[in-house]
Amino acid sequence: MRQGEYICYNWAVPDKSAITEMERLFQGLADRTRLRLLNLMADQEVCVCYFVEILELPQPTISRHLGYLRRTGLVAARREGRWMHYRISVPRGRLARQLLMDTLRWLAADKQMQRDRSRLTRACCAQDKFVNLQGAPVPQPVREGVGERRSI
């Protein structure tokens, strides 16, 4: 994988029927940790080390859940040197997109989710306070339309 290129594991979906897509989407969303991850990515591209710092979960746990999200096509990943950046991969279909947006709105309304978000903001602004974030790339706002899904 070349640097700066987004990837998405759509190859894992041999049956492309809408019903299978929905099943997989909901399976991807049906976990508290993954919802928290998505919430943090709602409008930013975020580096893995921040997830580990903010969610206070073991790094392999974070990585595994990001893997699930990748495989269900919900997020895309980009490598930058040692760092991996994750961002939400907006579905192409209108109805699927609508559904994901509703989910993100709902997440944004939740107390714990707001807490996670503000912790992320603080971590970015005072990066030097976090021993595990030294030199970590700051989350970048997602440019609309960039990084849309590309199958590999």
Add this chain to the structure above:
Amino acid sequence: MRQGEYICYNWAVPDKSAITEMERLFQGLADRTRLRLLNLMADQEVCVCYFVEILELPQPTISRHLGYLRRTGLVAARREGRWMHYRISVPRGRLARQLLMDTLRWLAADKQMQRDRSRLTRACCAQDKFVNLQGAPVPQPVREGVGERRSI
């Protein structure tokens, strides 16, 4: 349970945080059979025997999935004599409701789902053609606002 009364198993949700509600909602939606069931209930209250007839799955399978849906609060049940009627239980929260509506819209756009629906329509109009539907109550359009969730 008295006849004609709707029930919903919200008791199964001790932690009422939004995140738990979302997790449970998505778990409920993350199965092909349950999506097909919800699609058939989109704007009608439907009796179990129709589900068995239309989905062509064993009755215990149907019943178990209806049980999951009941326990996640996605549907409500009403008894009428020997028959059980199921209908979608619209969430109270605006964002959750929005999400469910989008899901139903998405289902309605799917080919297989449309096939299920038209099979249901046909079964209702020619009930006598189906040996397992003799005398079964015909699905009734859902009256808006009736049968909203009530915890027990």
Add this chain to the structure above:
DNA sequence: CCGTCATATGCGCCAAGGCGAATATATTTG
């Protein structure tokens, strides 16, 4: 009350999913 019909539930089996711990991989730096 007994049989029947509609539906629900229990049981055993297998596959999938989540977790902690250890280890592997990829990239940069010296």
Add this chain to the structure above:
DNA sequence: CAAATATATTCGCCTTGGCGCATATGACGG
């Protein structure tokens, strides 16, 4: 190339979920 860093994957364990099958429950009719 070796060491360090960031991230991913593997393994073993346990829990959950779905299924087929058998059986239980609940309501009605005779």
